[in-house]
Amino acid sequence: MTPQADSARVSFWTRLQAIDRRWIYLVLAAVVIVPLLFPFKIKPKATTPVQKLFNYIDTMPREKALVISIDYTPDTRAELQPMVVALLRHAFATRRPVGVLAMAVYGLGLGEEALSQVAAEFNAHATNHEDSIINGEDYVFWGWTTPPLTVMLGMGERITNVFPVDYYGARTESLPIMRDLRNYDDMGILVTVAASAMPRSWIVYAQVQFGVHLSCGITAVSAADFYPYVNSGQFTGMLAGMKGAAEYEELVTAKMNKEGLDWGLRNRGTEAMSSQTAAHLAIMAFIIIGNIGFFATRRRK
């Protein structure tokens, strides 16, 4: 290669390395928006941790409650809310009692949103009282209190001592569902949906002392850190990020269709997979191009 051609090539890579970051933002935005507008059909296949959690909830005794702890805040809503919705649909479709609490004060509104949404979905198709999802009978939203230690240790003795009133202000002792949901012994599993280290606290305080079965739905950022707990059996399966949510949605949809509840409900996690695929390819392309440019300019020097 002539020195001029070589210089032009290096100059191209140098300019590409120094490109304004806003062009990168624009490419990313386009890559994510287009598949949302023109999605391709995707059917996520459940991985082992997701299948494990689904199977456990599906086969646990009917009278045992599924308890969900909303341990996240609005900033991670996109990843974690679909998990809560899918878990609630699973529990209601299999007529299991549900208890919901929040460990983060900002999770209260998110828990209320999820419960209202799923209860409305089921009640829209209910023809009688038996089919309906009723607050206080089929589910209870205990709300929030602090500190977490008080909740985790107190729920092992008596839940109504920790939450004397529910989120809506009703006395928990008076709710029909609470007759058979006194403490951890009446729970089949507690799923902590979190964006922080709260799942560890549940293991340390609730599982060590009271032996409650635990699982977690966690943001993808932290998912890799929680695999040791899945491996040791301290978590019965795990939902990792939006992908985990999409996989669980798929399992729940298949289950509901099998039960004759094919209502065509929206699955936000699954909807996002097209854009997720495109974005991952874009990020990989950025890394590859960045490295090519790095090595091209380094060689020149």
Added chain:
Amino acid sequence: MHIATDPWVWIAAILTLAIFSFLYRENPFYRIAEHLYVGIANGYAITFYWHRILVPSLFDPVARSPHFITKVWLIALAIIGALYFTRFIPKISWLVRIPIAILLGYGCGASIPRAVEAELLRQLQATIITRAHFAHWDTAAWAIIILIGVITTVSYFFFSAERKGALKPISYVGIVFIMVGFGASFGYTVMARISLFIGRLQFLLGDWLGLIR
């Protein structure tokens, strides 16, 4: 395309776009939205601390309890809690250490025996290879790899001895495992961050503009 008519959806969309405007450059709209967020978050927290803790656990029992000793006990706790306010009075700001000490002490004490059981003993137990692992060739192989990985990773962080002799290759194997672990974390972090952006686009394109389902 079915644009939303609910004014709150429009407010949410405008606030979303105000934050996104930061990507172009910092501007007054972004600053307004940022400051609004801090204010609303704190106001929301005050609301629920008031309604879900102070009223049912303090004010109602003090007002309604027939037992004098209960009232005295709760008022005493409230006085200790009120010591948090002394943080802003320089002359007596040391008093804030009292409620902090009570919360911190119990938290640390309660965590010690439980964390040892949950995070050390149970995890050690899961690392040890047992006969059950040899039921299948793959469970045996993966259990051996995990054992090697744990030992070599821990050896990498052992700074009390110079990295020479046997420790050098052992800690290098540890680095390999650590790099694979960090790579796994990074790959999933990419997924996480993109998911959050997709969530906002689902709102803008779906709930606001009605362009997607």
Added chain:
Amino acid sequence: MQRRLPLMLVLVTGIFGAVAFFVPHGAVRSVDEVFRNDVQRILAAFSLVLGVGSIVQHHLTKIQRKASFWQYSWITLTALVLTAIVGVFGGIDPNRPGILPTHIGSFSFHIQTIFSNMMVPLAATMFSLLAFFMSSAAYRAFRARNVEATLLLAAAFILMLGAVPLGRAIHAELPSFAEWILAVPNTASKRGILFGVELGIFATSLKIVLGIERGWLGGGGGK
């Protein structure tokens, strides 16, 4: 007194917190329950004062000194006060309104409405900016400078492909391989790191209870 009293309190409550785990005696359990439900709960509620008070103090100081962008501090303080008024006096359950009405005609400004339509979009969008910063970092900073960095990037690529359905299209076993990376080598390394971290936390907790670690006392003199 200024340091001795808090250190004494930490020691007593710390020992009690640890002992309560081991002692099944009814009296100890009762005291533990009262301590958690009353003492911990009420003190934790008042701890909000630190956070909110610091924010208010910071912004009032900015306004007083007319520091840069001081005008925006009014927005924070006004939003804080208005949201707190709506929440405290308007009630938190739409079916049980408080003394303050939270709707004008069909337009609601209930605390849950404010949360869903202002706080959620603001918080979620703030965090979603990270996707862009990460993409910029991916382009500019993630370099395969050596073998270890290349290994990190290779693992990341496999995970990124395995996490999406495209991975299965590239190779049927790619998602399983990605899952294996998470379940085996990743688990090993994270567990090794976990041991170190937990030993550190255990040591620090013990040092706090015994009064060896005093950083939490903050500055200032006193005995």
